[in-house]
Amino acid sequence: MNDQEKLQLLRDAVRAFPDFPSPGIVFRDISPVCKDPGAFRAAIDLFESHLRANYPKIDAIAGLDSRGFLFGPSLAQRFGVGFVMIRKKGKLPGPTESVSYSLEYGKAEIEIQVDAVNPGQKVVVIDDLLATGGTMSAACELLKGRKAEILECLVLIELTSLRGTDRLTPYKVHSLLQYD
Template identity: 65%
Template sequence: CRDICPILKDPAALTAVTDLFEEHVRKNHPQVDLIVGLDARGFLFGPLLAQRLGVGFVLVRKIGKLPGSTVSVAYDLEYGKAEVEVQEDGVAPGQKVLLIDDLLATGGTLCAACELMKKQQADILGCMVVIELKELNGIDKLKPHQVFSLLQY
């Protein structure tokens, strides 16, 4: 079982995870404008990181959850379709963004979020996850975007 809940229960572990993400971003992407978190567990790590970096945080949510005008992208799941959206004014053209989520499995949701950022004409610096499940090859779907993962299984 690959579970991030123990990290959230342990303040020292959560600090360590946030430290590692912060170190990666400061070293590799000092020009980042926004951290973009994926529904729902990207919402747990993204705001902490954005606050540390002194940048904004934007939510990518499942369809129908955000107020105001939104932009959406549909994508295929193993058993059907799904859709993600962002507030229309959440990301401005040319803004440099990093996407964050808890887990990279098949890459479908993260890939859809990247498409959403392209639709908003954002400059995607890369994707970050706590855990990457290597055997599912989700990283292939995200090319040419770089993926930084803290743990690989």
């Protein structure tokens, strides 16, 4: 299966739920991608192909709580590198660093264990969806605080009309699927 066929398989697998969780919102559901081994493999294949073409050395894949945990470990396995968890505040044991960020409805906080990455490590950040970019931006701030080199932010789906990439400057963003 070529890359275009893999992208089409993913596009066909993602379901749209209009007016969820509130009127005017179209929710892009990745559950069918996770349910279908072929679609899930296509996503990992496409992420891997993109990274191998652009980055000769990757030291770790960092995934955002919780859906980055679906794609990140499989991708890390393909590269033979570790997976780093970036979690909601209060979910990681031991010494952690945290950062708070704004949401539409308030504030949230995420954290990383202080020994999760070493200074200078080349890290790719992954999540399922990029909307406004708040969570991904906070994750990059955490990794930068640990002196990691952020190579790129990867997402399965980007909601382009929300301009989340603007919030992630100067970091590169790669999305497999884009919707308005």
